Amino acid sequence: MTSVPLTLRRPRRPAGSTARRRRRTGGMLVLVAWLCGIAFFLPVAWMVLTSFHSETDAATNPPSVGAGLTLDGYREFFGAGSGISPWPPLINSLTASVASTLLVLALAVPAAYALSIKPVRKWSDVLFFFLSTKMLPLVAGLLPVYLIAQNTGMLDSIWLLVILYTSMNLPIAVWMMRSFLAEVPVEMLEAASTDGAGLHTTLTRIVAPVAMPGIAATALISFIFSWNELLFARVLTGIVAGTSPVFLTSFVTSQGLFLAKVCAAATVISLPVLIAGFAAQDKLVQGLSLGAVK
Amino acid sequence: MPTQTAERTRPVEAVVPASGRQAARARRAQRTKDWARRAPLLPALVFLIIVTQLPFLATVVISFIRWNALAPDNRGFAAFDNYKAVFTDHAMRSSVLTTVLLTVTVVLVSLLLGLGLALLLDRGFRGRGIVRTLLITPFLVVPVASALLWKHALYNTSYGLLNGVLTWIWGLFGSDNPPQPDWMTDSPLAAVEVSLIWQWTPFMMLILLAGLQSRPTDAVEAARMDGASPFDIFRCLTLPHLRRYLELAALLGTIYVVQNFDAVFTITSGGLGTANLPYTIYQTFYQAHDYGRASAQGVIVVLCSLLVATFALRTVSSLLREEVTR
Numbered sequence: 001m002t003s004v005p006l007t008l009r010r011p012r013r014p015a016g017s018t019a020r021r022r023r024r025t026g027g028m029l030v031l032v033a034w035l036c037g038i039a040f041f042l043p044v045a046w047m048v049l050t051s052f053h054s055e056t057d058a059a060t061n062p063p064s065v066g067a068g069l070t071l072d073g074y075r076e077f078f079g080a081g082s083g084i085s086p087w088p089p090l091i092n093s094l095t096a097s098v099a100s101t102l103l104v105l106a107l108a109v110p111a112a113y114a115l116s117i118k119p120v121r122k123w124s125d126v127l128f129f130f131l132s133t134k135m136l137p138l139v140a141g142l143l144p145v146y147l148i149a150q151n152t153g154m155l156d157s158i159w160l161l162v163i164l165y166t167s168m169n170l171p172i173a174v175w176m177m178r179s180f181l182a183e184v185p186v187e188m189l190e191a192a193s194t195d196g197a198g199l200h201t202t203l204t205r206i207v208a209p210v211a212m213p214g215i216a217a218t219a220l221i222s223f224i225f226s227w228n229e230l231l232f233a234r235v236l237t238g239i240v241a242g243t244s245p246v247f248l249t250s251f252v253t254s255q256g257l258f259l260a261k262v263c264a265a266a267t268v269i270s271l272p273v274l275i276a277g278f279a280a281q282d283k284l285v286q287g288l289s290l291g292a293v294k
Numbered sequence: 295m296p297t298q299t300a301e302r303t304r305p306v307e308a309v310v311p312a313s314g315r316q317a318a319r320a321r322r323a324q325r326t327k328d329w330a331r332r333a334p335l336l337p338a339l340v341f342l343i344i345v346t347q348l349p350f351l352a353t354v355v356i357s358f359i360r361w362n363a364l365a366p367d368n369r370g371f372a373a374f375d376n377y378k379a380v381f382t383d384h385a386m387r388s389s390v391l392t393t394v395l396l397t398v399t400v401v402l403v404s405l406l407l408g409l410g411l412a413l414l415l416d417r418g419f420r421g422r423g424i425v426r427t428l429l430i431t432p433f434l435v436v437p438v439a440s441a442l443l444w445k446h447a448l449y450n451t452s453y454g455l456l457n458g459v460l461t462w463i464w465g466l467f468g469s470d471n472p473p474q475p476d477w478m479t480d481s482p483l484a485a486v487e488v489s490l491i492w493q494w495t496p497f498m499m500l501i502l503l504a505g506l507q508s509r510p511t512d513a514v515e516a517a518r519m520d521g522a523s524p525f526d527i528f529r530c531l532t533l534p535h536l537r538r539y540l541e542l543a544a545l546l547g548t549i550y551v552v553q554n555f556d557a558v559f560t561i562t563s564g565g566l567g568t569a570n571l572p573y574t575i576y577q578t579f580y581q582a583h584d585y586g587r588a589s590a591q592g593v594i595v596v597l598c599s600l601l602v603a604t605f606a607l608r609t610v611s612s613l614l615r616e617e618v619t620r
Contacts, residue, residue, distance in 0.1 A: 033414040037428035044431050046455055047443050059453040062462035107341055110334030133346045135603040137553050139572045140592030141349035143579055167345035228436050231555040245438040259446055266439035277434035285504045
C-alpha cells in the first residue's frame with residue numbers, strides 16, 4: 001500500500017524499478033493471501049488433528065501437536081464404547097437433504113422458467129414475494145407447525161423436515177435459477193421455435209445445457225443449508241428422525257466432554273458437505289454470482 | 295407451448311372479420327396463454343403460501359390467546375395481554391438489542407474481510423486454487439460443529455487452543471505464568487461474533503470474488519495505461535462495479551445471521567446477554583411452554599423484519615431494474 005503515494009508523487013521514475021517494486025508488493029500480497037488462507041483453515045485443521053488424538057493428548061495445555069495418532073475418537077463415535085450408533089441420524093440427514101433438494105429443484109426450475117424465459121406480467125412482484133418469505137424469521141411459524149405436527153402424528157417424522165427444508169430453500173433456489181435461465185439467449189429460443197421444436201426438445205436441447213451449472217450450484221446450496229439446519233430438527237424430531245446436527249448437540253451434553261470424540265463427530269458430520277463443496281467450488285462461485293446479480 | 299405457436303397466428307386472421315364470436319375466442323385464447331405462462335409458477339407459489347404463510351397466520355391468532363401448555367385449563371382469549379407482557383419484558387428488549395448488535399457486527403466485519411480476501415484472490419498467483427479452498431472451508435463446516443469447535447477446542451480455558459498457544463508462547467520466554475483469559479465469560483457476545491465472522495467471511499468472499507471476476511478487464515487496462523494508481527482504479531472502477539455484489543452479500547448475510555440459532559444455542563446457550571430473538575422465542579416456546587407469549591414475540595419479530603425487509607427489498611429492486619427491460 002505504501003507504493004500508492006510514491007507513484008502519485010513521482011510518476012516519471014525509471015520503468016525497471018517500478019516493475020521490480022510492483023513484483024515485490026505482489027509477492028507480499030501473495031504471502032498475505034496464503035497466511036489468511038491458513039489462518040481461516042487452522043481451526044478446521046485443529047479439529048481434524050484433535051480427532052486423531054487420544055483423549056488425554058487432546059486436552060493438554062500447551063497443545064500437544066505432535067502426539068501420537070489414534071482412531072479411538074472415531075471408534076468411539078461409531079458406537080464402539082457407548083453403543084449409540086451415529087448411522088440413523090446420518091441417514092436421516094441424508095434423506096432430508098437429498099429429498100428436499102430434489103423437491104426444491106422440481107418446484108424451482110419450472111417457476112424460474114416462467115419467470116425468466118417466459119416472463120409473466122408483474123413477474124418482479126412474484127419474485128419479491130418469494131424473497132420476502134425468506135425474510136420472515138422461520139421461528140415465527142414454528143409453533144403452529146409444531147402443533148399441527150403433534151395433532152396429525154407427523155412429529156418426529158423426517159418427511160415433515162423435508163417439507164420445511166423445501167420451503168426454507170425454495171426462495172433462494174428460484175432466485176438463483178431465474179438468473180441462470182435468463183442466460184439462455186432469446187434468439188436461440190426463437191430459432192428453436194421457428195424450426196418447430198416442441199417444449200420437450202427446447203428444454204432438453206437448449207435450456208438444459210446452459211442452465212446445468214446453475215442447477216448444480218442451486219442444488220449444492222440447498223443441500224448444504226438442509227444438512228446444516230438445527231432449529232427445526234431440534235424442535236420437531238426426537239428419537240426416530242433426529243438429524244446429525246441434533247445428534248451432535250445431544251452428544252456433548254449427555255456424556256460430558258470427550259474432546260477427541262467430539263472432534264471426530266464434527267469431522268464426520270461435516271465431511272459430506274466438505275467433499276461436495278470442494279468438488280464443486282467453481283460452480284459455487286459461479287452460482288452465487290450469476291444467480292445473485294446477473 | 296405447441297398451442298401457443300398455433301395461437302400466435304390466429305389473432306391475425308381474427309382481426310379481419312372482427313366478429314364478436316371471434317373476438318371472444320381471441321380473448322379466451324389470450325387467457326389460456328396467460329395461464330400457460332403462469333402455470334409453471336403455481337406449484338412453487340402454492341407450496342410457499344401453504345408452508346410459510348398459513349403457519350404465520352396461525353401464529354397471529356395464537357398470539358391473542360392465553361395459552362401455556364403447562365396450565366392447560368387456563369386457556370382463553372387474552373386480547374393484548376401477551377403483547378403487553380412481551381413489551382414489558384426486560385429479556386425481550388435486551389434480545390432485540392443483541393440481535394441488532396450481533397447481526398450488524400457480523401455482517402459488516404465479514405463483508406470487509408471478505409472484500410479484502412476477494413481482492414487478494416483476484417490476482418493470479420501460484421496456488422490460488424488451494425488458498426481459495428482453504429478459505430471456503432469454514433463455510434462448509436456444519437454450523438453446530440463449528441460452534442462446538444470454537445466452544446470446546448478453541449475458547450476453553452483449560453485446554454482450548456487459544457490459551458494453549460498463549461501458554462506455549464509464554465513458555466518460549468521461560469515464563470510459566472501466561473495470561474489465561476476466559477474468552478466466553480469475559481466477552482460472550484464477541485466470542486459468538488468471532489465464530490460467526492469466521493463462518494460467514496468465506497460466503498461474502500465467494501460472492502465478491504465472482505463479482506470481481508465478472509469485471510470487464512479492458513476498462514482497468516485502459517485506466518492503468520493512463521497512469522491511474524491501483525487505489526484510484528479500486529475506488530473509481532472496482533468499487534462501483536462491486537456495489538451490487540456488496541449489497542447482495544450484505545442482504546443474504548443479514549437474512550441468515552438475523553435468524554442465527556446454532557451459535558447462540560451451542561456456544562453460550564443464550565447466557566450472559568447473548569440471547570438473540572430466535573433463541574428467546576425458542577426458549578419461551580420450548581422451555582417455558584408459553585405458546586401465547588411465544589407467538590406474540592414471533593409476530594413482533596416478523597413486523598420488525600418486514601420493516602427491515604422493505605428497505606432491503608428496495609435495494610434488491612435496484613439490482614433488478616436493469617434486468618426488467620429484458
